[in-house]
Amino acid sequence: MASYLPEDVVVKILSRLPPKCLIRFKSVSKRWRALIGNPDFLSKNLLNHSILTQNPSRPLRLILFLATEKYVAGEQIHFFHSFRSYDSLRCASQAPMNFPPLTRHFEIVASCNGLLCLWDQKLDDIYQWNPATSSDLEALPRAPSRCHTRRRVPFYDFSVGFGFDSGSNDFKVVTLVDTGEDGWLEAEIYSLRSGSWRLLDMKVNFEMLSISQTAALDGVFLWYDDFRFGDCVADDRIVAFDFTDEEFRIMQSPDARLFCDYGQYTRTLTELKGSVAMMVFPYDDRKKNYLDIWVMLEFGVSESWTRLLIIQLPLHLERPLMFWKNGELFVENSEGQVVLYDLLAQTEMNLQFGGSRVTSKVVDCNFVQFEEMGSGVIPTLSCSSRLHYATQSNEIE
Amino acid sequence: MANNGENPSPDVGGKTVKLKADDGEIFEVEEAVAMELQTVKSFFDDDGVSYDTVVPLLNVSSTALAKVIQYCRRAVELRAKSGDDEGANEKAREEREGLEAELVREESDEGIKELILAANYLNIKDMLSFLCRAVGDRIKNKSVEYVRRFFVLENDFSPEEEERTRNEVAWAFEGVDAD
Numbered sequence: 001m002a003s004y005l006p007e008d009v010v011v012k013i014l015s016r017l018p019p020k021c022l023i024r025f026k027s028v029s030k031r032w033r034a035l036i037g038n039p040d041f042l043s044k045n046l047l048n049h050s051i052l053t054q055n056p057s058r059p060l061r062l063i064l065f066l067a068t069e070k071y072v073a074g075e076q077i078h079f080f081h082s083f084r085s086y087d088s089l090r091c092a093s094q095a096p097m098n099f100p101p102l103t104r105h106f107e108i109v110a111s112c113n114g115l116l117c118l119w120d121q122k123l124d125d126i127y128q129w130n131p132a133t134s135s136d137l138e139a140l141p142r143a144p145s146r147c148h149t150r151r152r153v154p155f156y157d158f159s160v161g162f163g164f165d166s167g168s169n170d171f172k173v174v175t176l177v178d179t180g181e182d183g184w185l186e187a188e189i190y191s192l193r194s195g196s197w198r199l200l201d202m203k204v205n206f207e208m209l210s211i212s213q214t215a216a217l218d219g220v221f222l223w224y225d226d227f228r229f230g231d232c233v234a235d236d237r238i239v240a241f242d243f244t245d246e247e248f249r250i251m252q253s254p255d256a257r258l259f260c261d262y263g264q265y266t267r268t269l270t271e272l273k274g275s276v277a278m279m280v281f282p283y284d285d286r287k288k289n290y291l292d293i294w295v296m297l298e299f300g301v302s303e304s305w306t307r308l309l310i311i312q313l314p315l316h317l318e319r320p321l322m323f324w325k326n327g328e329l330f331v332e333n334s335e336g337q338v339v340l341y342d343l344l345a346q347t348e349m350n351l352q353f354g355g356s357r358v359t360s361k362v363v364d365c366n367f368v369q370f371e372e373m374g375s376g377v378i379p380t381l382s383c384s385s386r387l388h389y390a391t392q393s394n395e396i397e
Numbered sequence: 398m399a400n401n402g403e404n405p406s407p408d409v410g411g412k413t414v415k416l417k418a419d420d421g422e423i424f425e426v427e428e429a430v431a432m433e434l435q436t437v438k439s440f441f442d443d444d445g446v447s448y449d450t451v452v453p454l455l456n457v458s459s460t461a462l463a464k465v466i467q468y469c470r471r472a473v474e475l476r477a478k479s480g481d482d483e484g485a486n487e488k489a490r491e492e493r494e495g496l497e498a499e500l501v502r503e504e505s506d507e508g509i510k511e512l513i514l515a516a517n518y519l520n521i522k523d524m525l526s527f528l529c530r531a532v533g534d535r536i537k538n539k540s541v542e543y544v545r546r547f548f549v550l551e552n553d554f555s556p557e558e559e560e561r562t563r564n565e566v567a568w569a570f571e572g573v574d575a576d
Contacts, residue, residue: 026562
């Protein structure tokens, strides 16, 4: 005779399963469908619990807040920063974190196991920086495509990605280079271990006409063409590069026809508990301030894009930046300050950090033990990386 | 009643407790091990219950009880080994994980459910926790039909409803083990 397990035990079993599984098991019975529930930030059910607790945070984690100084005419614009504990958001006081003299043109490409990759967009120089050991930026040798002397239109034909190859325990930088032929892009890859560049065999077709939204997570770097501010086109695509396979993959984003009523909108790619997330919100038009949050529950599977929440934000909270521990959100307000917004309680806390408007960045720095490995110091990996970077910068020249 | 061959008499000197399974078989267990079973602990926490009293565990089969006792005995030993030393703790943790894996490795679906019911009834928190995790791992990539059979559940959806749901979230049905 087959044993029947009581419901509280069933809940215990189900509470450990990943979202994809739970979504499938909603078809088991009506009772299970009710127990598992619908994906949305606000309901407490098994599915939301799974989505929001998939990848528990690890110790030794810091967040780096960056902003550029309020612009003063004629002055060189610099970044200023604050390292804070991921857990408490209090300023990290123990190890002094070094900060290099970054200027306006630097973009933080990504942070990966305590190593940051930066890109000087004016000169197309790429740097690595380890805040725990030095305030010096270490320049990478120039990317082969940048060795030509032609002047290029800024941001339109070159982009940089950064991540970790867990297979070979190596940090890699990848570039996308527009060949100028009908949207075909080439890629170059730099390995920190080898200290050299090589051209990848594969080409990918993707229109890179503007500053791409980018995000980094778990050994993958993503680009998203944020060119269309509000066009209702169904074919928005995301390009993902896997640092272990060294392969590109093209995925769809949520169907943009769903956003037709939004007027002028823009999107940010980010990470939520190890999954790719996308936030849709208004661009310039401040009559209404919605935030539409989607998550790709299974990486690479475009059909698995699931809407988690549409919420009205207070008007002064303009730019969502990054998710925090329990699904709270860092948002930049209209004064350029970083605010922590609790999506469930709909309360906010000003973190007293900010600079010029539309320049805040929040970078998740995961520090693990460092060990010498071959030449130079390369952080070792004890578990896969969880990263985020999203920005939207305005030219204020 | 005679002791089960798998359950040799404990050393003289420690207090023991007698547990009776659903078929009447009696297991004599060291007190420390018996107290891992919260249900047994509560039984003796009541005033006036002497330690000589045989604890009736009507919902637990003797096969399951034997395995539970074996697990708890090892768990108590391992807990005694760990302390302040991080190295020792790490080793103890690894050993416990090995013990857990060993317990479920050869078990059929029916067997593992029996163990869960025993751990649930006997209120052994750690054991129930890892058993639930083990079942989760077992069913993670399984089909809806497999899960219905495992949990003995009726499909109360209409064919149309089921078809509609499967089409809506077809991606969630990819990569599932064949039954």
